[in-house]
Amino acid sequence: MAEHNSIWEALGFRKASGVGEAGWGRTLIVAIVSFIYFLPVLFIIFTAFKPQDAALSVPPTLSPTSLFGLIPGQFVFTPTLENFGSVFMRSMTAGGAPEPTGFDRYFFNSIVIASSSVLLALVIGTLAAFGFSRYPLKGNDTYLFIILTTRMLPAIVVIIPVILMFRVVGLSGSYTGIILLYTAFNLAFTIWMMKSFFDELSLDVEDAARIDGSSDTRVFFKIALPQVIAGLAATFVFGLILTWNEFLFALLLSGPDTRTVPVAMNQAVSSGGRGTDWTLLAAIETLFLIPVFLVTFFLQNHLLRGVTFGTVKR
Amino acid sequence: MPTIEIRKVTKQFGAFTAVKDADLKVEAGEVVCLLGPSGCGKTTTLRMIAGLERATSGDVIIAGQRMNELTPQERDIAMVFQFYALYPALSVGQNIAMPLHYENLSKPESDARVMKVAQIMHLTEVLDRMPNQISEGEKQRLAVARAIVRDPNCFLFDEPLSRLDVELRHSMRGQIKEVLTGLSKATVIVTHDQLEALTMASRIAIMKDGVIEQVGTPHEVFAKPVNVFVASFIGTPQMNLVEADLQSFGGGNANVVLAGQPLSIAADPAVSRLKPSKVTVGIRPRAFTTAQEKADDTIAAQAELIEPMGAETLIHARTLSGGDIRVVVPRDKRVKVGEALHLKPDPRQTHFFGEDGKAVRT
Numbered sequence: 042m043a044e045h046n047s048i049w050e051a052l053g054f055r056k057a058s059g060v061g062e063a064g065w066g067r068t069l070i071v072a073i074v075s076f077i078y079f080l081p082v083l084f085i086i087f088t089a090f091k092p093q094d095a096a097l098s099v100p101p102t103l104s105p106t107s108l109f110g111l112i113p114g115q116f117v118f119t120p121t122l123e124n125f126g127s128v129f130m131r132s133m134t135a136g137g138a139p140e141p142t143g144f145d146r147y148f149f150n151s152i153v154i155a156s157s158s159v160l161l162a163l164v165i166g167t168l169a170a171f172g173f174s175r176y177p178l179k180g181n182d183t184y185l186f187i188i189l190t191t192r193m194l195p196a197i198v199v200i201i202p203v204i205l206m207f208r209v210v211g212l213s214g215s216y217t218g219i220i221l222l223y224t225a226f227n228l229a230f231t232i233w234m235m236k237s238f239f240d241e242l243s244l245d246v247e248d249a250a251r252i253d254g255s256s257d258t259r260v261f262f263k264i265a266l267p268q269v270i271a272g273l274a275a276t277f278v279f280g281l282i283l284t285w286n287e288f289l290f291a292l293l294l295s296g297p298d299t300r301t302v303p304v305a306m307n308q309a310v311s312s313g314g315r316g317t318d319w320t321l322l323a324a325i326e327t328l329f330l331i332p333v334f335l336v337t338f339f340l341q342n343h344l345l346r347g348v349t350f351g352t353v354k355r
Numbered sequence: 356m357p358t359i360e361i362r363k364v365t366k367q368f369g370a371f372t373a374v375k376d377a378d379l380k381v382e383a384g385e386v387v388c389l390l391g392p393s394g395c396g397k398t399t400t401l402r403m404i405a406g407l408e409r410a411t412s413g414d415v416i417i418a419g420q421r422m423n424e425l426t427p428q429e430r431d432i433a434m435v436f437q438f439y440a441l442y443p444a445l446s447v448g449q450n451i452a453m454p455l456h457y458e459n460l461s462k463p464e465s466d467a468r469v470m471k472v473a474q475i476m477h478l479t480e481v482l483d484r485m486p487n488q489i490s491e492g493e494k495q496r497l498a499v500a501r502a503i504v505r506d507p508n509c510f511l512f513d514e515p516l517s518r519l520d521v522e523l524r525h526s527m528r529g530q531i532k533e534v535l536t537g538l539s540k541a542t543v544i545v546t547h548d549q550l551e552a553l554t555m556a557s558r559i560a561i562m563k564d565g566v567i568e569q570v571g572t573p574h575e576v577f578a579k580p581v582n583v584f585v586a587s588f589i590g591t592p593q594m595n596l597v598e599a600d601l602q603s604f605g606g607g608n609a610n611v612v613l614a615g616q617p618l619s620i621a622a623d624p625a626v627s628r629l630k631p632s633k634v635t636v637g638i639r640p641r642a643f644t645t646a647q648e649k650a651d652d653t654i655a656a657q658a659e660l661i662e663p664m665g666a667e668t669l670i671h672a673r674t675l676s677g678g679d680i681r682v683v684v685p686r687d688k689r690v691k692v693g694e695a696l697h698l699k700p701d702p703r704q705t706h707f708f709g710e711d712g713k714a715v716r717t
Contacts, residue, residue, distance in 0.1 A: 246441070246443070252433065255456070256428070263442075263445075
């Protein structure tokens with residue numbers, strides 16, 4: 042038994058002697074799983090840097106460098122930035138002169154639409170969540186349930202009445218329309234997320250603030266809100282990812298000027314009758330990843346930090 | 356004068372009555388402890404005074420004004436919560452300054468006030484830290500500091516010391532008492548710890564199942580419990596409550612059969628009005644004199660379990676009829692397990708309770 046233990050220990054599977062002390066074995070497993078997870082993303086990023094022929098070659102090229110001769114030459118490609126250029130400027134007809142593709146506009150659209158709808162949903166949703174948590178209505182749970190029903194149906198089902206409604210009120214193809222729609226969709230998620238964060242807070246702290254002379258508004262902004270910053274960050278990131286990548290509503294409800302990147306991407310790769318341009322697609326996707334990557338990265342600290350920790354003993 | 360008064364206050368949660376017809380008056384400068392077991396309604400009573408719960412019926416009067424409909428911030432009170440309820444996103448200094456917000460003080464004025472209470476509560480070193488970076492004792496002192504920074508009508512404490520370890524609790528008890536004495540406000544402290552109540556309170560209100568059973572000075576509730584519940588709740592070790600048959604009363608003595616033995620003991624004249632009946636005799640564990648030899652008017656029992664408590668020794672003894680009896684003897688009195696004891700109760704510390712559980716007393 043003792044030997045057995047020592048073999049496992051030698052491999053790094055020892056029992057952690059304290060918090061924050063995983064062995065090398067466990068770390069290695071996590072590293073491998075993470076790498077497998079990341080592989081598709083990595084493949085797309087590499088493809089974005091590949092010349093056309095390298096992207097379609099069999100066997101596939103796998104690496105931009107030979108890693109000091111470790112990887113055989115046939116798997117190595119020479120990286121190029123050409124694809125990124127053609128995201129914004131390329132010839133639309135065979136042999137034609139390069140012309141602007143409008144992708145700068147589409148990126149701008151995506152950023153404006155996604156961020157404003159997620160922020161709007163966050164503002165409204167957080168207020169609503171606080172209300173649902175602290176001032177419950179008669180049949181509170183019923184309303185919460187109803188709020189969630191729009192997300193229970195597939196988007197394709199919901200889209201039909203939405204298209205009709207937008208046609209009637211003239212919101213189709215406008216920024217306002219698509220932002221409002223995304224806000225409405227994010228609201229359900231935001232309210233549910235934020236309500237659970239508010240539910241976790243100690244009510245005594247808020248009672249204390251009231252006794253200390255705080256109005257309900259001040260209790261919300263000064264006491265409750267600072268305690269759920271981690272929740273706000275998490276909700277913002279998840280909402281942003283969902284909205285950023287949304288395709289169906291954007292396809293059917295955005296106009297030529299308000300087109301978002303996922304819609305434009307679809308059109309860019311399937312137009313021109315030359316088959317799918319994989320390197321162009323990969324280049325758009327790589328650029329498309331960057332904003333969400335950055336936001337998530339910068340909010341990561343907030344995602345992990347719990348501000349209430351240790352102030353209220355349970 | 357800033358007093359607190361509740362009149363016939365009742366609180367119902369649905370069909371459940373948490374507090375029933377509670378009457379209590381706290382004078383300025385007086386500290387009243389609401390004492391009772393868990394779930395007896397003492398915290399609910401406190402929260403109704405604070406305005407955090409609305410009384411179903413009855414009046415809450417603070418500083419002579421009926422305040423039932425007023426919000427907590429309009430009542431001008433300060434409260435210390437059981438779990439401290441510190442503001443997690445604010446520093447220690449900002450926590451103390453929070454109640455000053457509505458007084459519209461200038462920054463230097465407010466800083467001076469914060470500094471003053473920080474000195475009283477020994478918090479000057481940690482003013483810039485966050486609540487999760489200070490020790491348990493400091494959190495407790497911060498909670499008190501936040502309450503005394505203003506000049507409110509009255510103070511409310513909800514189990515202020517329950518989270519501290521024994522040593523810290525002891526020193527905080529002294530500190531809070533000292534601070535309260537200096538402020539001379541009406542104060543209500545909720546506690547389930549009788550020692551806390553006995554040491555800190557001017558008067559104690561003992562609650563059970565939403566009803567205030569007795570209000571009195573620590574001495575009164577200990578020496579003259581109004582019923583069996585108060586008698587058993589106050590005092591450690593618990594008072595012995597022994598079923599007995601009252602047979603007759605003569606010459607200032609009650610003649611009872613207690614644990615199968617006849618016993619004649621001096622009793623309150625009011626006992627003479629009782630018909631021969633079942634009574635409960637309450638005897639404090641420290642009220643016995645023990646003898647080795649059998650004598651008249653003693654209770655025979657056998658020592659079963661000996662618990663040394665330091666200065667004294669607690670003996671669990673069994674009477675001839677099988678009942679338990681607790682006896683506290685001085686340390687130098689050696690008793691062995693199995694030894695026969697003859698216990699003579701001190702009449703001045705012996706109480707008679709009628710069949711309804713109420714004390715029989717003039």
